Amino acid sequence: MCEEACTQRCSCIAAALRYAKHFFRKLLSWSEKYGDIFLVWVGMRPFIWLYRVESVQPILSSTVHIDKSIEYRYLSDWLGTGLVTSDGEKWHARRKLLTSSFHNGVIEKYLGSSIREANVLVSRLRAEIGKPEFDVVPYAKLAALDVICDTAMGYHMNAQTNCGNEYVLAVDKMTSIVQKRFITFWAHPDILFNRTSWATEQQAALEVIHNFTNKVIAERKAEWKLKHDGNFNETPRKRQALLDHLLEVSQCGNTLLTDEDIREEVNTFMFAGHDTVATSVSWILYALGRHPKYQKKILQEYRSVIGCNEITMDGLKKLEFLDACMKESWRLYPAVPLIARQIYSPIKIMKTEVPTGSTVLVNTYILHRDPRHFPRPEVFYPERFLSQNAKPQPFTFVPFSAGSRNCIGWKFAQMEVKVFILSVLKAFEVRAVEDEEQLRLVSELVLVNRNGVRLTIMPRNYDGMCQ
Numbered sequence: 001m002c003e004e005a006c007t008q009r010c011s012c013i014a015a016a017l018r019y020a021k022h023f024f025r026k027l028l029s030w031s032e033k034y035g036d037i038f039l040v041w042v043g044m045r046p047f048i049w050l051y052r053v054e055s056v057q058p059i060l061s062s063t064v065h066i067d068k069s070i071e072y073r074y075l076s077d078w079l080g081t082g083l084v085t086s087d088g089e090k091w092h093a094r095r096k097l098l099t100s101s102f103h104n105g106v107i108e109k110y111l112g113s114s115i116r117e118a119n120v121l122v123s124r125l126r127a128e129i130g131k132p133e134f135d136v137v138p139y140a141k142l143a144a145l146d147v148i149c150d151t152a153m154g155y156h157m158n159a160q161t162n163c164g165n166e167y168v169l170a171v172d173k174m175t176s177i178v179q180k181r182f183i184t185f186w187a188h189p190d191i192l193f194n195r196t197s198w199a200t201e202q203q204a205a206l207e208v209i210h211n212f213t214n215k216v217i218a219e220r221k222a223e224w225k226l227k228h229d230g231n232f233n234e235t236p237r238k239r240q241a242l243l244d245h246l247l248e249v250s251q252c253g254n255t256l257l258t259d260e261d262i263r264e265e266v267n268t269f270m271f272a273g274h275d276t277v278a279t280s281v282s283w284i285l286y287a288l289g290r291h292p293k294y295q296k297k298i299l300q301e302y303r304s305v306i307g308c309n310e311i312t313m314d315g316l317k318k319l320e321f322l323d324a325c326m327k328e329s330w331r332l333y334p335a336v337p338l339i340a341r342q343i344y345s346p347i348k349i350m351k352t353e354v355p356t357g358s359t360v361l362v363n364t365y366i367l368h369r370d371p372r373h374f375p376r377p378e379v380f381y382p383e384r385f386l387s388q389n390a391k392p393q394p395f396t397f398v399p400f401s402a403g404s405r406n407c408i409g410w411k412f413a414q415m416e417v418k419v420f421i422l423s424v425l426k427a428f429e430v431r432a433v434e435d436e437e438q439l440r441l442v443s444e445l446v447l448v449n450r451n452g453v454r455l456t457i458m459p460r461n462y463d464g465m466c467q
């Protein structure tokens, strides 16, 4: 297989991802040692690693190779075949249908929810002031879950203040089981997985999730019907959740979505829209915590652009320096470090025939550290993303993937992350505890440090504070 798959430049490396201590640094050194493309065996499965723009572009820009790797089936009991997990005709139709749910006008409606939850996050973080260290990831996760529950389902979950919420615990449990299964090769076959305690826990979590989502859909559908039959006396809700958009298209459009279809998309947004955001917020705070001078610059810009005015989408768009800092953090610590595709028809990548049946993994962590495109790649230098400098070449910087299968929620995510980062920086001076060398990075679908993302925070004397 190895010889067939990578006749010229691939090297065969037996490895189990789970046990590699410095996984990403190891990969970086392999990429220098073994050339432009290599193959890693994980248990019985060969994975072809791509991390040069020359090999990444043919995959991400392809309209043919858009199928997710077969590992994504571990998500199917939860997400069915929603946008993340579907392919072929179904994916095309859904993508077309859902695109309108993410245009600027819709996203603007979610700004208020992000601001509200960012304020709750800040008040919760106050408990950590002055402590030698704390892990910011669990805080960011609950905040992101609150936003996505509100925006995807129109439901105020208050996960940040009500930590024992059954649904939130179930979503967290499902995410963590799926992540563990992805990187634990012996748990891949159903026959083995079904004998583990994970399978039992997964079953219990799925029951809670599906019951809750079914209930919300039924309520909202009844409300929608009343409103459209003209019997709805209450003022219609001003903000619409993604679920309302789905109901709208399912009832008014040409495409009929069943309750099952709606449920799989709502669950898909819940899955795709919380861990990625929480991971991004955590790593951006980490990067800024290592470089406090940029925290000051972000706040100076905020003061001069927004000052005492309300945060609006237009205002956020003008914060160019904040945007550059976020991009530079995503470059060094991409929230989604691996993008996996199953190859169902032969393709030549960098003169190498990749045969049908292979799985290719686009490694954004290494791609973003290519010195040809990002000089002194290991240095955190947000200025490289400022508009006076040339934009990165296409497909060299892809934190939200690229091409037809890119992140449908990227504008929404950027708005939310901006609001979270600004709120935290206005309230606290942030420092990172670990330096780059101490990080133990692994991919659990999102980029994770084994010890969490540990910070210290002190109250900030922010003189732009308005009465």
Ligand code: HEM
Residues within 6 Å of the ligand: 083, 084, 085, 095, 268, 269, 272, 273, 274, 276, 277, 280, 335, 336, 338, 339, 340, 398, 399, 400, 401, 404, 405, 406, 407, 408, 409, 410, 412, 413, 414, 417
């Ligand atoms: C900073 C936060 C986020 C990051 C870094 C991110 C990143 C990504 C990436 C890299 C992909 C491609 C994955 C692949 O092809 O395997 C993706 C797909 C997707 N994302 Fe995001 N995402 C974020 C937030 C969101 C949010 C907030 C939502 C929705 C509310 C969302 C919904 C989706 C969906 C539905 C897909 C699948 C699109 C398709 O296959 O057509 N994401 N995201």
